[in-house]
Amino acid sequence: MTRASQILYEIYESLYSYFGPQNWWPADTPFEVCVGAILTQNANWKNVKKATENLKKKNLLEPFKIYETPVEVLAQIIKPSGFYNIKAKRLKNFVKFLVEKYQGNLDALFSKGLYEAREELFNVKGLGKETVDSILLYAGNLPIFVVDAYTYRILNRHQLMPDETTYDEIQALFMENLPHDPKLFNEFHALLVACGKNFCKKKNPLCTSCPLNHLHTTKIL
Numbered sequence: 001m002t003r004a005s006q007i008l009y010e011i012y013e014s015l016y017s018y019f020g021p022q023n024w025w026p027a028d029t030p031f032e033v034c035v036g037a038i039l040t041q042n043a044n045w046k047n048v049k050k051a052t053e054n055l056k057k058k059n060l061l062e063p064f065k066i067y068e069t070p071v072e073v074l075a076q077i078i079k080p081s082g083f084y085n086i087k088a089k090r091l092k093n094f095v096k097f098l099v100e101k102y103q104g105n106l107d108a109l110f111s112k113g114l115y116e117a118r119e120e121l122f123n124v125k126g127l128g129k130e131t132v133d134s135i136l137l138y139a140g141n142l143p144i145f146v147v148d149a150y151t152y153r154i155l156n157r158h159q160l161m162p163d164e165t166t167y168d169e170i171q172a173l174f175m176e177n178l179p180h181d182p183k184l185f186n187e188f189h190a191l192l193v194a195c196g197k198n199f200c201k202k203k204n205p206l207c208t209s210c211p212l213n214h215l216h217t218t219k220i221l
């Protein structure tokens with residue numbers, strides 16, 4: 001086992017012992033995961049939940065229904081998630097791709113395999129790496145590690161990687177040092193989010209009570 005693997009497992013086990021299983025992603029269907037992943041950019045989860053509940057109330061949380069809904073109408077429905085005009089366009093772009101290329105069938109997209117499906121999703125205007133990887137992992141159960149601001153902050157504060165590290169470099173650290181297991185990647189990402197929200201806050205991190213306060217501080221990237 002590499003030193004990086006040891007440290008990553010140490011982080012995982014410390015967080016899992018403290019927080020327990022996170023049972024992500026909080027959604028009823030894989031399509032709802034995709035919608036949530038698009039709406040959660042620059043939004044807190046409570047507001048994303050309000051937006052998806054609005055879609056459910058109007059019986060619109062299905063690819064063909066969103067496909068047929070005018071973008072201006074959609075924007076008003078998802079308003080609680082913030083940046084609603086941009087997000088409505090992104091949602092429409094995603095659904096247009098899904099309906100026109102895969103007849104609205106997510107399984108058909110995911111059956112292309114991780115890397116082909118990832119490339120196709122990158123071609124959908126407005127979907128960034130974190131969104132695409134969240135869709136692949138949490139809706140498609142495909143083994144890709146999702147990197148977010150919490151991942152960066154926690155590793156960086158422990159001096160495990162330099163300040164200027166990129167999304168791809170952080171993702172490679174996890175992918176090269178852990179087994180490609182969607183369950184592990186699912187739980188690990190969710191646990192890092194729990195740590196970031198509860199302890200490793202942007203300002204005034206709560207290190208004294210944090211389950212990672214014993215963590216080594218040696219660069220692994």
Ligand code: SF4
Pocket residue numbers: 154157158195199200201205206207208210211212213214
């Ligand atoms: S809160 Fe402190 S101990 Fe916890 S992960 Fe952040 S920097 Fe580390």
